[in-house]
Amino acid sequence: MSRKVPEEQYRKTISYRFKTWLDGVRDPFLDTVEMRPQPEFEETAETVARRERDRERIRDRVYDLEKNRLVVFFSRIYRVMAVIFCVFLVVMLLFAVSWLPTFGEADKPVNNEVSARYLEEGLQETGAVNAVTGMILTYRAFDTFGETNVLFIAASCVMVLLMVDEAVLKKQEKKNDRQFEPKNDVILQWSAFILCPVIFIFGIYVILNGHLSPGGGFSGGAIMGAGLILYVSAFGFKKTQRFFNEKVYKVAKITSLIMYGLIGSYFYITGANGLENHIPLGIPGHILSSGIILPINICVGIEVTCTMYAFYALFRRGGL
Amino acid sequence: MTVFNAILLIFLVICAIGASFSRSLLNSILIFMSYSLVMSIIWILLESPDLAITEAAVGAGVTTVLFVVTLKKIHAIMKNEDAEEEKERENE
Numbered sequence: 293m294s295r296k297v298p299e300e301q302y303r304k305t306i307s308y309r310f311k312t313w314l315d316g317v318r319d320p321f322l323d324t325v326e327m328r329p330q331p332e333f334e335e336t337a338e339t340v341a342r343r344e345r346d347r348e349r350i351r352d353r354v355y356d357l358e359k360n361r362l363v364v365f366f367s368r369i370y371r372v373m374a375v376i377f378c379v380f381l382v383v384m385l386l387f388a389v390s391w392l393p394t395f396g397e398a399d400k401p402v403n404n405e406v407s408a409r410y411l412e413e414g415l416q417e418t419g420a421v422n423a424v425t426g427m428i429l430t431y432r433a434f435d436t437f438g439e440t441n442v443l444f445i446a447a448s449c450v451m452v453l454l455m456v457d458e459a460v461l462k463k464q465e466k467k468n469d470r471q472f473e474p475k476n477d478v479i480l481q482w483s484a485f486i487l488c489p490v491i492f493i494f495g496i497y498v499i500l501n502g503h504l505s506p507g508g509g510f511s512g513g514a515i516m517g518a519g520l521i522l523y524v525s526a527f528g529f530k531k532t533q534r535f536f537n538e539k540v541y542k543v544a545k546i547t548s549l550i551m552y553g554l555i556g557s558y559f560y561i562t563g564a565n566g567l568e569n570h571i572p573l574g575i576p577g578h579i580l581s582s583g584i585i586l587p588i589n590i591c592v593g594i595e596v597t598c599t600m601y602a603f604y605a606l607f608r609r610g611g612l
Numbered sequence: 613m614t615v616f617n618a619i620l621l622i623f624l625v626i627c628a629i630g631a632s633f634s635r636s637l638l639n640s641i642l643i644f645m646s647y648s649l650v651m652s653i654i655w656i657l658l659e660s661p662d663l664a665i666t667e668a669a670v671g672a673g674v675t676t677v678l679f680v681v682t683l684k685k686i687h688a689i690m691k692n693e694d695a696e697e698e699k700e701r702e703n704e
Contacts, residue, residue: 422662424660424662425662498665506661506662506664506665507661507662507665508662510666511662511665511666511669514665514666514669514670514673514674515665515669517669517674518669518673518674518677521673521674521677525677600674603674603678604674604677604678604681607678607681607682607685608681608685
């Protein structure tokens with residue numbers, strides 16, 4: 293049963309405040325945090341004189357090689373110390389390497405019961421023909437989730453540092469429409485026209501066959517990201533934005549990360565590693581098999597594709 | 613096969629030294645890219661094709677592109693036309 297709430301009362305509820313915050317109508321920092329603009333720099337005779345004096349002082353005291361004993365001493369000892377340090381490092385590393393077991397030795401500490409179990413029981417327990425993918429996406433799915441989060445955080449940091457406001461970008465583009473769009477290079481465009489579909493299909497193949505053949509989410513995602521970068525550098529951002537803009541990027545990236553988290557936590561809660569697990573594993577070798585590996589591979593692939601493309605777009609243009 | 617391995621490894625060392633000693637930043641990026649390509653072949657010879665695919669896509673592809681874009685952003689690469697324009701400006 294619903295009841296009518298007067299608007300003033302509704303405005304006080306948490307849901308209304310959350311909704312306005314979500315829509316960006318209300319800034320939670322406005323009127324609560326003190327914000328003072330930085331005072332503008334004023335050039336007076338005094339500041340000029342001070343700057344000139346500082347500069348001369350630095351030149352006299354620091355860069356004057358004859359008077360500055362420290363610089364003379366340092367420039368003499370620098371090369372010798374560099375050589376000594378490098379030799380020390382090389383000797384240390386070679387000494388450490390000489391203690392490592394030789395390549396292909398049977399009874400070295402890496403060949404313990406963990407890897408033996410991965411190789412012997414992996415096919416039965418995970419259903420993946422590719423032992424590497426079976427290992428990193430079921431036994432070590434939590435580690436891989438951390439890695440995917442690292443990618444997400446890295447892309448977010450690049451966005452914080454390099455993202456330019458869309459309005460500023462539009463203004464810049466209006467001033468000089470050649471700034472971000474490439475010249476119509478016939479060779480590049482034709483090679484991209486021929487190569488891009490092949491690259492995308494290969495990337496999708498690598499992602500979907502992650503549990504059957506070499507590859508997986510990260511490799512396939514990197515291949516597809518490289519294909520997207522080739523497409524952008526050949527045809528420009530305007531054409532790419534028709535199918536891959538900021539909205540698509542946000543939705544795809546966040547959805548894939550959340551999906552991975554949900555699938556992973558379902559897998560842990562219902563019983564991973566050795567416990568009874570009711571996710572069907574299917575027949576090894578079929579494309580629809582091996583339980584959670586295929587959906588997680590797709591999620592990781594989308595995540596990596598978005599990250600690779602976002603790195604390029606943010607470095608190049610400052611926006612997606 | 614041992615000879616092939618040895619050639620690849622020597623090339624790897626030469627690339628590593630060349631990348632750090634090259635004067636031009638663009639050259640050193642290109643040498644770094646060839647380093648990644650050789651490394652991906654070595655990964656195949658060491659029977660880990662998973663790593664080879666990733667190395668070829670990330671090391672040789674995306675990283676190089678990001679480096680080149682950064683160089684362009686800090687105006688370390690100049691096209692011939694731009695360089696000529698700059699020279700003319702300096703002459704004026």
